[in-house]
Structure formats: structure tokens, C-alpha cells
Amino acid sequence: MSGTLLQAWQAVANHPLFWVGVTLAAYQLGVALYQRTKLAVFHPVLVSTAVLVLVILAAGQDYAHYREAVQPLQVLLGPATVALAVPLYMNFRRIRSYFWPVLICLLVGGTLATVLAVLLAWLLGAEPMIMMTMAPKSVTSPIAMLVAEQIGGVAALAAVFVMFTGVLGAIFGPVLLRLCGVDHPAAWGMAMGLTAHAVGTSRALEEGEEAGAFSALAMSLMGTATALLLPLAVSLWMVFQG
Template sequence: MTLQWQAAWVAVTTHPLFSVGVTLLAYQLGMTIYERARKVYLQPFLISVVTVISVLLACGVPYELYRTNTTLLTLLLGPATVALAVPLFLNLERIRQLFGPIMLTLLVAGTVTTLLGVVLGWLFGISEQLLMTLTPKSATSPIAMLVAEEIGGIAALAAVFVLLTGVLGAILGPVLLTRFGVQHPAARGMALGLTAHAVGTAQALQEGEECGAFSALAMSLMGVATAVLLPLVVTLLR
């Protein structure tokens, strides 16, 4: 009887619906906790990640199997990203009015946030390979992984740096912006999108449609700039 229960348990935990269900329930749990507590450090993304990891470890489900079983959810990331164009379209006139400041912010803030990571890494004496892995940390994971690999970094580790950057940016960003008196939705959105990419954009959408639109725009522009300019700059400096 025990062997039958073990076989049944293995069959349940290895089924694709188990991994998908755990992911969706973890996200719903994160959203519920955040909406009730309204604490910036209780990010739904962070709670979801911790919950999924805990369940997988407790059930003995290897990550490779989980990744395979959640392929459908991964495919849906594409349409979800494209859906960010909706708030952009709704705020298109506002974006046109602020086109100059947007480009200036991208140039200055994008350069500073990239150089800051490089300088801090260099001061702490990390290796060149690790430094190249850290450099594209403010872009979204797919872009950061490709760029890191192209300039001599480690793609898998780049995804970890992106994750940490996004979570810390979404947690500390709104607090710091409020502390320094930054209240304009467009300015807050640009700051969150440039520094904390998709996780920051999710936080910006919580603050409002305009804030989310400018965050999505900043995230997109930062991703394009990182993919096009960063490999070129690194090649020229070597």
C-alpha cells in the first residue's frame, strides 16, 4: 500500500498540471498578500518565487522537470510582454509631449546605471568575466543573457543578477523616489523601468496607468540600448 501511495505521489508531482497549478497559486498568493498588506517589500514576484522554490524542494521536483512542465506559461510571456503596449498606446500623446526629456533620461540614467555596476564591480575586484555578466543587469532577462554571453559573461548568472536588480529596484525604488520628492507619474515610471525592468514595471502599474506606461517605455528603450550599444562599447574598449 505504501508503494502505491508513493507511486501515486510521484505521478501527481511530475504531472505538468502540478507545476502549472503551483505557479498560478503561488502568484495568486503573492498578489493576495501584497494587496492586503500593501508593503513594498512584499512584492508578488518575490513571494511567488519563494513559494514555488519551497514547494519544489519539499516535493522533490527537479527544476528541469518544472521548466519543461511550465513551457506553456513561458510561451505566454511573449503575449504578456506585448500587452504592455496597451498603456503605451493610451498614453501616446503624453509620451510625444515628453519625447525630449525621455531621450535625455534614457541617455543619462541608462549610462549611469550601467557604469555604476561596472565601477562597483571593479572596485570590489571581481573578475572580468563576472564583470561582463553584471554589466547588462538592468535589461530584461532574455536580452541580458544574450548580451552577457556575447561580451564574455555567463548567461545563466546574468539572469540571477537581473532578478536581484529587479526585486531590489521594485522594493527600494518607490521608497527612494518618494523620499527625494519625485511624485510625477512619468518620472517615477521612467526610473522604475530603467533600473528594475519588468519587475519595476509591474510595481509601476500598481501606482497607475501613466506610471506603468512610462515604465514599460523605459524598459523597452533600455533593453534596445543595452542590446545594440553595450556589445559595441565593450568591443571598442578592449
């Protein structure tokens, strides 16, 4: 009987839709906990990640198997990211009126988010490979992984740093902004988008449409600037060091 149950379990666990369902259920659990408690530690991304790790380990599977099984969900990441253009369009006039503040915020905030991460890693004695992997931590995973490879980092590890940055930004970002007295929707959204990418943008949308629009704008600009300028900056630095 136990052998039959084991075979049945393996058949269920190896079915691609099983892991899609587990992923959606884990995220819904996180959403329910977050809506009920309003505690940052129950952010849906954090809760769903912990639940999925436990389920994958309990099922005796590995990440490669899980990633292959949830390919349908990964395909939807593109349209979901493009959908962030909707609040941008709805608030286009207001965004245009803040052109110079947005540009200055991007240059100052984006530079500090990158330089401080590398500097902190250097002060803690990290190897150059780790520093280059951490440099693009504040942009979305596809861009971060590509840039990390170009500048001498590790793509897979860059994705991990991106995930932690987004989750920690969504948890502690609102608290720090309130402590600093930042309550303007545009400034609130820019800060979250620059530092916590898509996860921060989803948190900014909870504050309002304007904050979400500026966060989506900041995330897009930060990703573009990182992809174009960070490899160039690292190349110039290596030439200067050589």
C-alpha cells in the same frame, strides 16, 4: 501503503499541469499577501519565488524539470510583454511631448545603471566574467542573457541578476523615489522602467496608467539600447585596453 502513496505523489509531481498550478497558486498567494499588507517584502514575485523554491526542493525535483513543465507559461511571456504597448498607445501624445526629457533620461539613467553596476563589481574584486554578467542586469531576461553571452558573461547567471534587480527595484524603488521627492508620473515611471524592467513596470502600473506607460517605454528603450550599444562599448573598451 507508503509505496502506493509515493507512487501516487510521483505521478502527480511529474504531471506538467501540477507545476503550472503550483506556479499560479504561489503567485496568487503573493498577490493576496501584498494586497492585504501593502508591504514591499511581500511583493508577488518575491513571495512566489520563495514558495516555488521550497516546493521544488520538497518534491525532490530540479530546476530543469520545473522549467520544462511550465513551458506553457513561458510561451505567454511574449504576449504579456507586448501587452505593455497598450498603455504606451493610450498615452502616446503625452509621451511625444516629453521626447527630449525621455531621451536625456535614457542616456543618463541607462548609462549610470550599467556603469555603476560594473564599477561596484570591480571595486569588490569581481572577475571580468562577473562584471560582464552584471552589466545587462537592468533589462529583461531574454535580452540580458543574449547580451551577457556576447560580451563574455554567463547567460544563466545574468538571468539571476535580472531577477534580483527587478525584485529589489520594485521593493526599494518607490521608497527611494519618495525620499527624493519624485512624484511626477512620467519621472516615476521612467525611473522604474530603466532600473527594474518588467517587474518595475508592473509596480509602476499600480501608481497609475501614465506611470506605467512611461515605465514600459523606458523598459523598451533600455532593452534596445543595451542590446545595440553594450556589446559595441565592450568591444571598443577591449580594443582600447589591447
